[in-house]
Amino acid sequence: MAAGSDAGESGSFSCAKCGKQAHLQCPKCVELKLPREGAAFCSQECFKASWSTHKSVHLKAKVSHPGDNPGEPKAGSTKDGWLYCLRKGQSRTPKLPHFDWTGSLRPYPISKQRLVPGHIDLPDWAIDGIPKIEPNSDLQHHVEIKTPEQIERMRETCRLSREVLDAAARVIRPGITTDEIDAVVHEATIAAGGYPSPLNYHFFPKSCCTSVNEVICHGIPDARKLEDGDIVNVDISVYYKGVHGDLNETFFVGNVDEASRRLVQCTYECLEKAIAIVKPGVRFREVGEVINRHASMSGFSVVKSYCGHGIGELFHCAPNIPHYSRNKAVGVMKAGQTFTIEPMINSGVWRDRMWPDGWTAVTADGKRSAQFEHTLLVTETGVEVLTARLPSSPDVLPWLSSS
Ligand code: MF3
Ligand code: CO
Numbered sequence: 001m002a003a004g005s006d007a008g009e010s011g012s013f014s015c016a017k018c019g020k021q022a023h024l025q026c027p028k029c030v031e032l033k034l035p036r037e038g039a040a041f042c043s044q045e046c047f048k049a050s051w052s053t054h055k056s057v058h059l060k061a062k063v064s065h066p067g068d069n070p071g072e073p074k075a076g077s078t079k080d081g082w083l084y085c086l087r088k089g090q091s092r093t094p095k096l097p098h099f100d101w102t103g104s105l106r107p108y109p110i111s112k113q114r115l116v117p118g119h120i121d122l123p124d125w126a127i128d129g130i131p132k133i134e135p136n137s138d139l140q141h142h143v144e145i146k147t148p149e150q151i152e153r154m155r156e157t158c159r160l161s162r163e164v165l166d167a168a169a170r171v172i173r174p175g176i177t178t179d180e181i182d183a184v185v186h187e188a189t190i191a192a193g194g195y196p197s198p199l200n201y202h203f204f205p206k207s208c209c210t211s212v213n214e215v216i217c218h219g220i221p222d223a224r225k226l227e228d229g230d231i232v233n234v235d236i237s238v239y240y241k242g243v244h245g246d247l248n249e250t251f252f253v254g255n256v257d258e259a260s261r262r263l264v265q266c267t268y269e270c271l272e273k274a275i276a277i278v279k280p281g282v283r284f285r286e287v288g289e290v291i292n293r294h295a296s297m298s299g300f301s302v303v304k305s306y307c308g309h310g311i312g313e314l315f316h317c318a319p320n321i322p323h324y325s326r327n328k329a330v331g332v333m334k335a336g337q338t339f340t341i342e343p344m345i346n347s348g349v350w351r352d353r354m355w356p357d358g359w360t361a362v363t364a365d366g367k368r369s370a371q372f373e374h375t376l377l378v379t380e381t382g383v384e385v386l387t388a389r390l391p392s393s394p395d396v397l398p399w400l401s402s403s
Pocket of ligand 1: 197198199201202204209218235236237246247
């Protein structure tokens with residue numbers, strides 16, 4: 001956390017950890033207007049050391065003010081509190097930011113942050129937006145071999161993630177806003193006892209990513225209604241029993257043109273072909289060769305800025321898995337590793353640009369992009385797709401239908 005706010009005002013308090021004179025005030029407590037007492041610290045060290053116990057104060061405060069949560073915006077309700085998202089560190093704005101938009105899509109206002117009940121186990125960024133364990137972990141450099149016990153938890157969490165994505169898929173239709181999809185994702189996740197991993201991850205403001213048309217990835221759910229002919233990717237990550245699951249699919253909204261249907265199906269096939277080579281001994285760099293071959297054969301291009309990643313107790317860790325050819329990914333697959341493959345395929349150029357919100361990656365030429373993602377486990381003989389479709393999964397990918 002970037003602490004250090006309100007140093008002057010906290011002078012008369014003693015450090016909640018060691019009792020010395022306090023110079024720092026927990027910024028979250030300041031924001032929530034919580035009592036200064038017990039929220040003042042002499043140093044970053046004491047603040048960090050107290051964090052695991054101190055943070056629960058914020059949550060109780062949040063949960064005891066459920067009126068702050070707009071929940072699902074009702075038709076005709078005023079959009080009080082809905083603002084455009086700006087890059088982290090900047091405040092939100094009521095005006096559409098200026099930008100050289102690459103296509104016809106624009107950002108819409110976003111609703112207030114959704115609340116998580118007190119009994120849900122939180123990842124370390126949930127309160128202050130800053131992952132603390134993840135960036136400093138050895139597992140950014142070494143690929144972990146999961147224990148049977150970790151693998152069992154990954155299976156459970158990935159299955160839950162799949163059920164949440166399926167719940168989102170069932171409500172997609174022209175007229176629904178991506179914020180309403182986010183509400184479904186949020187409610188389904190917490191109802192199952194999970195935490196929606198994206199929520200407040202590096203200050204990401206919502207519980208899933210929704211990426212429409214020319215959005216490549218990390219689109220923020222907002223007040224825009226999906227239109228007939230759109231394509232929309234919903235990217236779900238869940239934290240449950242101490243581990244993360246991660247998957248996404250791209251859906252058709254109403255009647256979609258032939259070119260977009262080919263793009264989306266090709267992207268699905270790219271992921272399937274990549275999964276098919278996964279087994280012990282295969283180089284991570286091979287994944288990109290397989291994906292690039294299939295995409296370029298169909299006249300499409302492969303995004304380079306976003307990659308597959310290791311996953312487990314950390315949301316994002318080693319290995320890094322590019323989806324493009326001639327990449328420099330290091331290492332070979334071993335049984336017990338878990339990682340994602342999540343190719344983003346563009347109908348035009350591969351190059352991406354970032355919206356002023358600091359999250360939304362769009363195609364540089366404004367043409368459409370599609371993505372599919374699974375969390376995978378390398379087994380002794382090949383691969384287990386931890387986020388695989390279930391018999392209960394809705395029939396929303398037409399090329400999989402037998403009829
Ligand atoms: N599932 C996304 C990924 O693996 C992460 C979304 S969380 C966000 O890239 F906060 F980064 F948006
Ligand atoms: Co991912």
